[in-house]
Amino acid sequence: YESVGSYTVMLTVSDGSDESSETKTDYITVIEPTDEPDGWFLQNPYPVPDDLYSLNVLDANTAVAVGQGGTIIKTTDAGATWSILNSGTSVNLNDVYFPSMSTGYAVGNNPAYGEPGTVLKTTDSGDTWDALSISINYDMRGVFFIDENTGWIVGDGSYGQDGTVIKTINGGDSWTEQSSNIDGEIRAVFFLDSNIGWIGGEGYCALTTDGGSTWTPVDITTEDYQYVKEIQFLDANNGWIAASTSLYQTTDGGNIWTAVVPASDEYYSSVYFSDANTGWASSEEKVFKTIDGGANWTEQIDLPGYGGYDIESLDFSGSTGWFAGTEGIIYQNTDGSWTEMSSSIFPDTHTDLKDLFFVDENTGWIVGAVDNIWKTNDGGHSWIEQTGEFWTVYDVDFVDASNGWAVGDGPYNDDAKIYHTTDGGTNWTEQTSGTENWFAAVDFIDTNNGWAVGYAGTILHTSDGGNNWSEQSSGTGEYLNDVIFLDSQTGWVCGTNGIILHTTDGGTNWSQQTNSNDNNLYSMYFLDSNHGFAVGAEITILETTDGGSAWNEITTGSYTDPSYNSITFADQLNGWIVGDNGTLLTTTDGGSTWTEQINPTGVDLESVFFVNPTTGWAVGDNGAILKTSTAGEIPVAINEPDFVDTEPQKYMLHQNYPNPFNPTTTIVFDIPQAAKTNITVYDITGRTVDNLVSEYKQPGRYSVVWNAGDVPSGMYFVRMTAGTFSSVKKMILLK
Numbered sequence: 194y195e196s197v198g199s200y201t202v203m204l205t206v207s208d209g210s211d212e213s214s215e216t217k218t219d220y221i222t223v224i225e226p227t228d229e230p231d232g233w234f235l236q237n238p239y240p241v242p243d244d245l246y247s248l249n250v251l252d253a254n255t256a257v258a259v260g261q262g263g264t265i266i267k268t269t270d271a272g273a274t275w276s277i278l279n280s281g282t283s284v285n286l287n288d289v290y291f292p293s294m295s296t297g298y299a300v301g302n303n304p305a306y307g308e309p310g311t312v313l314k315t316t317d318s319g320d321t322w323d324a325l326s327i328s329i330n331y332d333m334r335g336v337f338f339i340d341e342n343t344g345w346i347v348g349d350g351s352y353g354q355d356g357t358v359i360k361t362i363n364g365g366d367s368w369t370e371q372s373s374n375i376d377g378e379i380r381a382v383f384f385l386d387s388n389i390g391w392i393g394g395e396g397y398c399a400l401t402t403d404g405g406s407t408w409t410p411v412d413i414t415t416e417d418y419q420y421v422k423e424i425q426f427l428d429a430n431n432g433w434i435a436a437s438t439s440l441y442q443t444t445d446g447g448n449i450w451t452a453v454v455p456a457s458d459e460y461y462s463s464v465y466f467s468d469a470n471t472g473w474a475s476s477e478e479k480v481f482k483t484i485d486g487g488a489n490w491t492e493q494i495d496l497p498g499y500g501g502y503d504i505e506s507l508d509f510s511g512s513t514g515w516f517a518g519t520e521g522i523i524y525q526n527t528d529g530s531w532t533e534m535s536s537s538i539f540p541d542t543h544t545d546l547k548d549l550f551f552v553d554e555n556t557g558w559i560v561g562a563v564d565n566i567w568k569t570n571d572g573g574h575s576w577i578e579q580t581g582e583f584w585t586v587y588d589v590d591f592v593d594a595s596n597g598w599a600v601g602d603g604p605y606n607d608d609a610k611i612y613h614t615t616d617g618g619t620n621w622t623e624q625t626s627g628t629e630n631w632f633a634a635v636d637f638i639d640t641n642n643g644w645a646v647g648y649a650g651t652i653l654h655t656s657d658g659g660n661n662w663s664e665q666s667s668g669t670g671e672y673l674n675d676v677i678f679l680d681s682q683t684g685w686v687c688g689t690n691g692i693i694l695h696t697t698d699g700g701t702n703w704s705q706q707t708n709s710n711d712n713n714l715y716s717m718y719f720l721d722s723n724h725g726f727a728v729g730a731e732i733t734i735l736e737t738t739d740g741g742s743a744w745n746e747i748t749t750g751s752y753t754d755p756s757y758n759s760i761t762f763a764d765q766l767n768g769w770i771v772g773d774n775g776t777l778l779t780t781t782d783g784g785s786t787w788t789e790q791i792n793p794t795g796v797d798l799e800s801v802f803f804v805n806p807t808t809g810w811a812v813g814d815n816g817a818i819l820k821t822s823t824a825g826e827i828p829v830a831i832n833e834p835d836f837v838d839t840e841p842q843k844y845m846l847h848q849n850y851p852n853p854f855n856p857t858t859t860i861v862f863d864i865p866q867a868a869k870t871n872i873t874v875y876d877i878t879g880r881t882v883d884n885l886v887s888e889y890k891q892p893g894r895y896s897v898v899w900n901a902g903d904v905p906s907g908m909y910f911v912r913m914t915a916g917t918f919s920s921v922k923k924m925i926l927l928k
Contacts, residue, residue, distance in 0.1 A: 232827040233777065233811070233819045235793050236573045238521055238537035240266050240275035242796050242815035245517035247288040248506040249297070253513045257319045258506070258523070259286035259299050262775050262795010267319045271513070272525050272534035277793045280322050283774055284311050285795075292338035294318055298365070300333035300346050305753065310348055310357075312336075314365050325365040329357050334380040339387055345371075345405060347379035347392050356394050358382075360405050371405045381434075383424040391447055393421025393434060400447045413441055413450045422462045427469060433487070435464040440474050442487050453487040463507035463516070475504040475516055480531065494531045496522070520815040537816050538567070538576045544816035548588045548800045550597070554808050558618060559818065560586035560599055561799075568618045573810060573820050581621035584610050588634045596640050598624075598659060600632035600647070611635070611645060613659050624659040634675045642681050644700060646673035652686065654700050665700040674715045679722060685741060687714035687727050695741050706741040710749055716759045718768070726784055728757035728770055736784060747784070755797075759811075763803040765879045766910060766921060767824065771798035771811045779825055781910070781921045790825040806877040807908055824908070824923070840892050841865045846913035846920040849899075853925035856902040860911055860922075864890045868915040872897055874924075875910045882909060890915070901926050 235241065243261035250256045254271045258264075263280040280286065284302040291297035295318050301311035310333035312325040327333075331349035338344030342364045348357040356379035358371040373379060375394040384390035391400050392408065396419045399408040413419065419437045426432035426447075434441040434450065440461055441450040459476035466472035470486050478496035483489060496504070504518040514526035523535040537544070544561065551557035559567050559576070566579040566586060584603050591597035599612040599621070609631045611624040626632070630648035637643035645653045650667040667673065671692040678684035686694040686703070691711040694703045712730040719725035727735040727744070732754045734747040755773035762768035770778040770787065775795040778787040792798075796814040803809030811819045841863030849858045864870060872886035882904060885897045901909070909924045 229820070229822050231823045232791055233793060233821045233825050235277075235817070236810075236820050237539075237576075237818040238816050239535060240523070241277060241521040242794055242813070242817040243521055244505070244519045244815075245521060245523070246286065246505045247299075248508050248515055248517040248523075249289050249291050250508040250510040250513070250515055251291055251294055251318075252510050255294070255318070256508075256515055257289055257291065257297065258517045259289040259301075260505075260517075260521075261285050263301070264795055265289075265299065265319065265322065271527075272515070272523065275523075278319060278322065279791075280313060281324060282311055282313070283795055286311070286313070287333065288335045290336045290338060290344075291319075292340050292344070296338075296341040296364075298336050298338060298344065298346075300336045300348070302332040303330060312346060312365065327359060327368050329359060329368075329370070331357055332378075333357070334378060335382045335392075337382045337384055337390075339384050343387060345382050345384065345390065345392075347373070347382045349378040350376075352377075356392075358392060358405060358408070372408065373399060374408045374410045375399050378420075381421045381424045383426055383432075385426055385429060389429055389446075391424050391426065391432065393424050393436075395420050397421075398424070398434065398447055398450065411447060411450070423464055425464055425466060427466060431469060433464045433466060433472065433474075435461040435474060435476075437461065440464060440487065454490060460503070462503070462505050465507055465509050465514075467509060473507055473509070473514065475507045477503050480504065480507065480516060493526075494524070539816045545814045546799060546812035546816060546818065547586065549802050549810055549812050550589045550591050551802055551804050551810065552591055552594045554804055556594055556617070557802075557810065558589050558591070558597065558599075559812055560589045560601070561812070566599055566612070566618060566621065572808075573818060579614075579618045579621060581612065581623075583612065583621070586610070586612070587632065590635050590637050590643075592637050592640055596637075596658075598635050598637060598643060598645075600635040600645050602631040603629070609647065611659060611662070624662065626653065626662055628653070628664070633673060636676045636678050636684075638678050638681060642678075642699075644676050644678060644684065646676045646686050646688075648672055650688075652676075652700060652703070665703065667694060667703050668705065669694070674713070675717050677717050677719055679719060683722055685717055685719065685725065687717050687729070689713045691729075693727060693741060693744065706744065708735065708744045710735060710744070710746055712749065713756075715756065718760045718762055720762060720765055720783070724783075726760055726768075728760045728772075730756045732757060732772075734760075734770070734784075734787070747787070758798065759800040761801050761803055761809075763806040763809070764877065766875075767803075767806045769801050769803065769809065769811075769825065771801040771813070773797045775813075777801075777811065777825065781923065782919065785919075791827065792819070794819070826923070841894055844868075844913075844915050844918040844920070846911070846922055848922050849911060849924050853927045854901070855927050857898055857900050858924060859896050859898050860885065861894065861896045862886075862913050862915075863894050864892050864915060866916075867891050868918075870915045871913070873912050873914075874899060875912065876904075877908055877910075885911075899924075 243264040245258045245260035248258040257267045263282040265278040265280045266275045268275045286301035289299040297315045299313040303310045313322040315322045333348040335347045350356040355373045358373045359368040375397050379394045381393040399410040423435040439452045440454045442453045461476040463475045480493045481490040507516040524531045546561035549559045567576040586599045586601035589599040603610045608626045611626045612621045614621045630651040632645045632647035635645045650669040652665040652667045653662040655662045671688045673688040676686045691708045693706040712733045714727045714729035717727045732750040735744045757772040760770045768780045775792045777790045777792045798813035801811040807824045845863040847861040849860045870890040874883040912921045
């Protein structure tokens with residue numbers, strides 16, 4: 194197509210006579226491409242912030258890595274670019290192996306206690322993955338195939354029982370459980386052919402010569418907690434093991450193992466030999482090389498950074514080597530030296546981000562465990578380190594493009610920190626807090642009036658921009674995690690054990706509000722003085738419609754469920770929640786219902802912020818910065834609903850078609866019972882744009898056309914109400 198817009202496709206079916214012909218109309222919408230992807234995408238780090246637990250190199254250009262939160266990434270250009278692939282799961286993936294260029298397998302944890310472990314398969318070089326069915330209700334740790342059909346998976350077992358070994362000979366269509374004779378979890382597996390193989394667990398290795406029908410355990414070491422992480426054999430006699438505190442070698446097929454490096458505090462995770470003399474091994478943040486079969490080892494790289502990174506997996510194809518590890522680090526070796534292929538705006542340090550604030554689509558700040566504050570002027574595509582000396586900062590708030598505050602922790606036996614800027618962050622000055630209790634949150638309603646809350650019930654207030662802070666009595670010793678004020682008088686605070694405090698006099702008096710949920714609460718948002726939300730541990734969402742006199746549970750779970758860490762709204766209808774394990778939810782009906790959105794990471798997300806109903810960011814662990822310019826949604830062209838010739842069974846507002854559109858679109862809705870019906874169009878500010886239907890409707894399916902010729906391009910919302918039913922859909926107008 195030469196231009197953007199909606200195109201009509203018509204299909205006519207006829208037997209040759211006009212009377213019997215039938216025409217079906219459909220639509221194709223061509224959208225102007227943008228510089229940013231649809232949905233949520235990562236701005237930092239590259240390619241992912243997730244811990245990578247396994248890497249398999251297919252050839253000099255192609256590698257696949259798996260890891261935290263269901264992460265699968267792939268390169269086909271020697272690491273210059275990486276694609277984030279859809280695994281279909283959010284569990285940790287622990288190992289990946291390709292017996293051929295096209296067919297690969299990945300294994301991981303079980304989604305919940307008592308459910309089967311995760312096994313995935315691809316037949317298109319990793320571009321798409323399908324889940325395979327197994328009956329073992331434990332985490333799966335390792336996988337190895339000798340061809341596309343025959344392979345083994347190892348994993349955990351019941352306490353005091355043997356670890357898991359299962360085998361397939363038909364590409365994973367069915368699995369046979371084998372007796373491993375090794376207690377506890379098994380993390381490593383390697384086979385030379387269909388008969389000879391090895392598995393490794395805690396302090397033991399077991400070998401088989403009959404394809405796993407029988408396994409003979411061998412004691413590797415008498416040291417406790419010596420977990421076997423990886424096994425490699427060059428032939429039936431010569432092999433190596435990477436274990437917790439040492440590397441081991443065998444020359445007799447695994448009957449006797451000898452430590453080839455002294456036991457140490459190093460935690461060895463991976464080993465690879467290209468021949469009998471040349472090999473590499475990784476331990477924590479280091480890679481070693483030997484050219485004499487393991488008699489001597491030379492350190493090749495020691496990763497920088499406070500606390501160091503952990504290298505989890507190392508693999509080679511010919512002379513090209515790779516390793517991957519925690520926080521998404523990826524390095525490549527093509528000339529004897531290691532070069533980083535991953536990147537981050539935070540060099541040489543661990544970077545858990547805690548909060549962010551934007552004043553418009555371009556200008557924003559992020560804070561966290563980075564001992565600094567960072568600013569962007571281009572919507573997050575680049576970040577500038579701010580001037581100042583900072584401790585860990587947990588929260589940041591701005592009232593305009595110039596005036597902002599940030600709060601956090603301080604050194605031992607010193608005041609907790611409050612920082613202030615009047616020039617958009619070019620310079621930050623420290624304000625006197627007068628307390629050693631760290632701060633979790635800060636909220637200002639103008640350049641003078643603000644509150645900071647934190648440890649042990651601490652609430653501070655200022656009426657002069659922070660030049661002077663005074664303590665207010667909270668009446669509680671709970672940790673206070675968030676504070677929100679609507680004006681100089683009305684505010685709320687939430688914290689541990691379900692504590693919710695409310696004030697109507699600027700904090701002179703705080704009263705505790707009734708809440709039957711005692712989970713820790715981490716974030717609050719109020720749409721007005723009556724309608725508000727609080728979120729917290731164990732997928733807790735609380736809602737009030739009377740200013741907090743009563744709080745109702747929308748969702749709550751158990752200790753195994755992730756925490757919801759932050760909630761925000763862009764307007765009365767559109768809101769988002771982020772949480773642990775990459776959790777990301779959205780609502781388009783003011784919080785009545787919440788749905789999950791696709792997220793490119795599985796790390797914990799700590800804060801979310803939107804400047805309008807389409808543009809927002811989220812931040813979290815390992816320096817993760819996510820952005821969306823499409824409200825987190827991936828727009829698709831929605832076609833006309835299939836016609837039904839029976840009365841509808843339920844109220845329904847169908848997606849408009851075409852969508853996106855210009856300038857007209859059709860809205861279809863179903864009425865199962867007679868009711869007063871309203872169809873109303875709103876803009877992103879919540880202002881009514883058009884009333885399309887306002888009348889009593891009998892049961893049936895109806896449609897109405899909206900002509901948007903007089904309104905500008907953008908996102909609009911159509912809302913249907915009928916009796917107690919209410920539903921909202923998003924519409925995109927492109928001119």
